[in-house]
Amino acid sequence: MQLRQLKTFEAVVRHRTVTDAAIALDLAPSSVSQQIRTLEGTLGVVLFTRGPRGMELTPAGRRLRGWARSLLDQAEQATRDVRGERQLLRLGALETLAGSYVPQVLARFAERRPDIDVEIHSERARDGLLADVIEGRLEAALLLDSGDDVGGLGFPAPAEPLTFIDLDPVPLALVSAPAHPLAARTALTPDDLKHERLLVNVPECSFWMAGNKILGPGPKRIKVGGVPVMRAWAEHGLGISLLPRFAVADSFRSGTLVQLGLPLPDLSLRLVWREGQESLPGMRDILYAAARP
Amino acid sequence: MQLRQLKTFEAVVRHRTVTDAAIALDLAPSSVSQQIRTLEGTLGVVLFTRGPRGMELTPAGRRLRGWARSLLDQAEQATRDVRGERQLLRLGALETLAGSYVPQVLARFAERRPDIDVEIHSERARDGLLADVIEGRLEAALLLDSGDDVGGLGFPAPAEPLTFIDLDPVPLALVSAPAHPLAARTALTPDDLKHERLLVNVPECSFWMAGNKILGPGPKRIKVGGVPVMRAWAEHGLGISLLPRFAVADSFRSGTLVQLGLPLPDLSLRLVWREGQESLPGMRDILYAAARP
DNA sequence: CCGAGCGTTCGGAAATTCCGAACGGGACGT
DNA sequence: ACGTCCCGTTCGGAATTTCCGAACGCTCGG
Numbered sequence: 001m002q003l004r005q006l007k008t009f010e011a012v013v014r015h016r017t018v019t020d021a022a023i024a025l026d027l028a029p030s031s032v033s034q035q036i037r038t039l040e041g042t043l044g045v046v047l048f049t050r051g052p053r054g055m056e057l058t059p060a061g062r063r064l065r066g067w068a069r070s071l072l073d074q075a076e077q078a079t080r081d082v083r084g085e086r087q088l089l090r091l092g093a094l095e096t097l098a099g100s101y102v103p104q105v106l107a108r109f110a111e112r113r114p115d116i117d118v119e120i121h122s123e124r125a126r127d128g129l130l131a132d133v134i135e136g137r138l139e140a141a142l143l144l145d146s147g148d149d150v151g152g153l154g155f156p157a158p159a160e161p162l163t164f165i166d167l168d169p170v171p172l173a174l175v176s177a178p179a180h181p182l183a184a185r186t187a188l189t190p191d192d193l194k195h196e197r198l199l200v201n202v203p204e205c206s207f208w209m210a211g212n213k214i215l216g217p218g219p220k221r222i223k224v225g226g227v228p229v230m231r232a233w234a235e236h237g238l239g240i241s242l243l244p245r246f247a248v249a250d251s252f253r254s255g256t257l258v259q260l261g262l263p264l265p266d267l268s269l270r271l272v273w274r275e276g277q278e279s280l281p282g283m284r285d286i287l288y289a290a291a292r293p
Numbered sequence: 294m295q296l297r298q299l300k301t302f303e304a305v306v307r308h309r310t311v312t313d314a315a316i317a318l319d320l321a322p323s324s325v326s327q328q329i330r331t332l333e334g335t336l337g338v339v340l341f342t343r344g345p346r347g348m349e350l351t352p353a354g355r356r357l358r359g360w361a362r363s364l365l366d367q368a369e370q371a372t373r374d375v376r377g378e379r380q381l382l383r384l385g386a387l388e389t390l391a392g393s394y395v396p397q398v399l400a401r402f403a404e405r406r407p408d409i410d411v412e413i414h415s416e417r418a419r420d421g422l423l424a425d426v427i428e429g430r431l432e433a434a435l436l437l438d439s440g441d442d443v444g445g446l447g448f449p450a451p452a453e454p455l456t457f458i459d460l461d462p463v464p465l466a467l468v469s470a471p472a473h474p475l476a477a478r479t480a481l482t483p484d485d486l487k488h489e490r491l492l493v494n495v496p497e498c499s500f501w502m503a504g505n506k507i508l509g510p511g512p513k514r515i516k517v518g519g520v521p522v523m524r525a526w527a528e529h530g531l532g533i534s535l536l537p538r539f540a541v542a543d544s545f546r547s548g549t550l551v552q553l554g555l556p557l558p559d560l561s562l563r564l565v566w567r568e569g570q571e572s573l574p575g576m577r578d579i580l581y582a583a584a585r586p
Numbered sequence: 587c588c589g590a591g592c593g594t595t596c597g598g599a600a601a602t603t604c605c606g607a608a609c610g611g612g613a614c615g616t
Numbered sequence: 617a618c619g620t621c622c623c624g625t626t627c628g629g630a631a632t633t634t635c636c637g638a639a640c641g642c643t644c645g646g
Contacts, residue, residue, distance in 0.1 A: 001296065001368055001371070001372060002295055002296060002297070003294060003295060003296060004295070017591090017592070017593085018592075018593055018594090019591075019592065019593080027635075027636090028635065028636050028637070029592090029593070029594090030593090030594075030595080030596095030635075030636070030637080030638095031634070031635050031636070032593095033593060033594060033595090034594090034595095034634080034635080035634090037594090038633095038634095043372060043375050043376060044376060045375055045376055045377075047375075050592085050593060050594090051592080051593095051643080052591075052592055052593090052642070052643040052644060053591090053592075053643090053644085054591095054592070054593090055592095055593085060375050060376070060377070063374050063375050064371065064375045067367065067370075067371035067374065067375070068371075070367060071364060071367055071368060071371065074360065074363060074364055074367065075294055075364060077360075078294070078357065078360035078361075078364065079294060079336060081356050081357075081360065082336050082338055082353050082356050082357045082360070083336060083337060083338055083353070084338075084353070276574050276575055277574070281569050281570075282569060310622090310623070310624085311623075311624055311625090312622080312623065312624080320604075320605090321604065321605050321606070322623090322624070322625090323604080323605070323606080323607095323624085323625075323626080323627090324603070324604050324605070325624095326624060326625060326626090327603080327604080327625090327626095328603090330625090331602095331603095343623085343624060343625090344612080344623080344624095345611070345612040345613055345622075345623055345624090346612090346613085346622090346623075347622095347623070347624090348623095348624085587646105588645105588646090589644105589645095589646090590643105590644090590645090590646105591642105591643090591644090591645105592641100592642080592643080592644100593640105593641090593642090594639100594640080594641085594642100595638100595639085595640075595641100596637105596638090596639085596640100597636105597637100597638095598635105598636085598637095599634105599635085599636080599637105600633100600634080600635075600636090601632100601633080601634070601635085602631100602632080602633065602634080603630105603631080603632070603633080604629105604630085604631070604632085605628105605629085605630075605631090606627105606628100606629095606630105607626100607627090607628095608625100608626085608627085609624105609625080609626075609627100610623100610624090610625085610626100611622105611623080611624090611625105612621105612622090612623080613620105613621085613622085613623100614619105614620085614621085614622105615618105615619090615620085615621100616617100616618090616619085616620100
């Protein structure tokens with residue numbers, strides 16, 4: 001077993017064909033094929049089934065996959081440590097979070113763990129983010145969630161075991177224009193709102209999911225776009241919207257939006273990582289450095 | 294970086310000279326030298342200072358050492374897992390424990406973790422045992438100890454951080470022949486015993502150390518040999534001895550020994566491993582499988 | 587039936603790894 | 617001070633490994 005072979009194995013897993021893996025590795029397909037065959041010979045197991053559409057992992061191949069990731073990660077961390085460079089924590093975050101929440105998390109890492117380099121990877125889709133954590137391309141990821149389990153907000157969680165800590169509460173606000181008929185009411189219930197127009201983003205959006213949990217299916221969904229767009233439409237009285245409170249703080253101050261009187265639970269800014277697969281020594285302690293004091 | 298180079302690096306660390314490492318690896322010294330040079334080139338650091346007496350690790354080399362062990366261990370465990378073989382736990386124990394305590398520990402592993410192969414390594418000296426744990430040749434070791442820290446019984450603990458669980462209490466008995474003048478006394482104190490002859494083994498022996506803690510320097514030490522020899526001499530009225538209670542249970546039943554009335558704390562059968570260096574996934578959980586229900 | 591896309595085989599070139607011989611340096615004993 | 621021993625290194629060459637490109641066989645879709 002050689003690290004070079006594991007790297008090739010991983011490329012095949014990722015790209016699904018010898019041909020594409022070869023391109024990615026800047027090798028000839030025959031070299032890739034040969035390395036995989038040699039690795040299979042060394043281990044005495046078949047790692048892939050071969051088909052006209054490419055390579056599919058066998059059960060043994062699936063078992064190797066986690067090890068390969070881990071060994072390659074450790075080799076990289078070893079290189080960094082031996083060179084006197086800092087350890088690298090690859091942290092994924094959705095683009096929607098990258099601007100708002102990531103800086104304070106980075107600040108905490110910088111303050112409490114100056115020995116660690118944190119590399120932020122922005123991603124557009126939560127499922128891709130979680131896949132990267134599961135497959136070892138990221139050490140951890142930041143996302144919005146609620147409840148006691150990953151996916152409590154409503155999105156599908158991967159089958160593989162994930163561990164998490166909740167770094168910060170993320171308070172929400174259900175907002176409307178000041179002239180809204182319900183603006184002066186207190187002690188609203190979801191039932192009061194079932195005939196409202198709820199300005200929303202796509203179904204994968206955390207606030208769409210939060211809206212589902214808090215308001216139920218009652219209000220009519222009006223898809224308008226991201227947080228800034230939802231806020232703008234709400235200010236124009238085109239509907240109500242469920243948004244993170246910090247995103248509408250200025251609108252409250254300027255009087256262009258008001259918060260409706262519906263009690264709201266907080267979401268959590270959640271740091272998630274793969275259980276039992278920690279490429280960094282003391283990774284749990286490192287991740288805990290991001291928690292609120 | 295290649296695993297083959299790390300294996301060579303480890304051999305040089307262990308054997309201290311290129312020449313002896315070459316013998317151990319069945320390579321020519323020039324091949325060993327060349328691999329080390331190539332590794333240094335790849336990493337961009339010097340790993341050894343060369344001298345007429347052999348190779349000495351630099352700080353960068355010391356940092357690599359732990360990683361090398363870990364990577365090689367993981368590669369081996371990966372091979373086993375991928376082949377569908379069980380994971381291997383290398384467990385060290387002093388020869389003096391191997392016969393008495395190890396079987397029950399093995400039985401617990403077999404019952405609770407049939408997925409793990411436990412390989413027992415007997416060793417004569419505790420410091421060698423602990424060195425093997427520190428240097429990664431063993432996943433864990435069994436020894437007798439007391440108190441809240443490794444080494445609480447009195448032997449020197451390594452500088453590196455060790456973690457442990459206490460698997461079982463090991464009750465002790467201070468024994469004498471039935472005709473001993475103090476045999477009928479109750480509520481003895483160490484002071485009552487300071488003029489006694491205490492039958493002992495070597496200073497590295499756990500019971501010697503326990504005797505020091507419990508009885509102090511008062512009794513005269515008579516070095517006689519291992520547990521069976523100490524028991525035999527005590528039966529012949531040649532002195533008192535501090536022994537694990539199970540080792541003298543038969544002598545109690547047959548009336549050839551009695552237990553003196555001095556209250557005794559238990560020792561602990563302690564499972565020790567290197568903190569932060571766990572080559573097996575879920576190693577802590579595996580080790581906890583050896584604990585008493 | 588044919589073309590595309592896939593992985594594999596195979597012979598050969600290129601690169602890597604190992605070896606043995608020879609060398610230089612340091613330490614030790616006489 | 618010198619000779620010997622042991623050490624690691626250098627170097628040329630042999631052996632082995634790795635990579636490549638060409639050719640092939642297989643499956644699938646049009």
